[in-house]
Amino acid sequence: MIENSPLESVKSQINVEFDNSNQAKIIYDSIILEFQTAPDYRSSMDLTLKDNFIIIDIDAQDSTSFRASVNSAIKWINLSLQINNLTNI
Amino acid sequence: MIENSPLESVKSQINVEFDNSNQAKIIYDSIILEFQTAPDYRSSMDLTLKDNFIIIDIDAQDSTSFRASVNSAIKWINLSLQINNLTNI
Numbered sequence: 001m002i003e004n005s006p007l008e009s010v011k012s013q014i015n016v017e018f019d020n021s022n023q024a025k026i027i028y029d030s031i032i033l034e035f036q037t038a039p040d041y042r043s044s045m046d047l048t049l050k051d052n053f054i055i056i057d058i059d060a061q062d063s064t065s066f067r068a069s070v071n072s073a074i075k076w077i078n079l080s081l082q083i084n085n086l087t088n089i
Numbered sequence: 090m091i092e093n094s095p096l097e098s099v100k101s102q103i104n105v106e107f108d109n110s111n112q113a114k115i116i117y118d119s120i121i122l123e124f125q126t127a128p129d130y131r132s133s134m135d136l137t138l139k140d141n142f143i144i145i146d147i148d149a150q151d152s153t154s155f156r157a158s159v160n161s162a163i164k165w166i167n168l169s170l171q172i173n174n175l176t177n178i
Contacts, residue, residue: 007107017099074155074156
């Protein structure tokens with residue numbers, strides 16, 4: 001039988017750059033609760049704010065949960081950004 | 090209008106751990122050509138082999154191309170691993 005995710009582990013640090021540190025702070029405050037409460041036992045995520053960067057640390061047991069974590073994180077950030085941009089129109 | 094990908098840039102280093110350095114080398118040799126020839130102008134990927142780790146560096150202009158790059162990279166690695174595991178049965 002072929003294993004679905006035969007990797008040992010996948011670790012990643014993702015640096016997301018924003019226009020300015022104020023925008024990064026707004027997005028960080030919007031999504032930090034999602035990261036703290038996301039119930040995923042095969043991967044853990046950590047969020048850090050640094051100037052105009054949000055740093056996402058992902059530590060996953062397999063590639064499937066890694067992809068799920070990346071996709072969730074990016075979707076949360078994009079959604080928050082789009083809502084924030086609506087208020088600036 | 091809402092921008093689809095309003096991020097400035099997304100940079101990431103992904104560390105994929107394998108059972109042993111031999112397996113990592115086999116997978117690295119199998120997929121390095123895909124990384125060198127992938128025609129994506131909005132993101133660049135770099136692959137490095139280090140012991141039993143394959144390190145993927147992704148530098149993307151927006152979150153959409155970042156997700157596409159992550160998904161491609163993980164799929165190539167998984168496919169190579171599955172084919173390699175077939176020969177070990």
